[in-house]
Amino acid sequence: MRVVMDRDTCTTILSACENCFATFLLRGCVPDRGCIMAVEDDGHEETTLLVRYAGNEARVVVTDENRELLAYDGWTRYVEVAPDYFSPGAKKPQSVLTSPDHMN
Secondary structure, three states: OEEEEEHHHOOOEHHHHHHHHHHHHHOOOOOOOOOEEEEEOOOOOOEEEEEEEOOEEEEEEEOOOOHHHHHHHOHHHHOOOOOOOEOOOOOOOOOOOOOHHHOO
């Protein structure tokens, strides 16, 4: 099976993405997440996860032997280019100015 995950469609921060990814893996890769764009039968017994993020792509093979390790380590440990903390789909927090003129 081949699963395509697009991090850029998600609005969560990276730590929440990793938590969601762990749940996805530990519950049998059921495609019930908003970032799962496609699930295809490629004729292979193991699951190949194609992760797309910020113009990058990474392939992670999920087997029964490494499923738990991947879940607890997170997908970011297995990609060459580190993802941003905020996904492109996320609304970044605004900075708050605290100058003496604005304080009571």
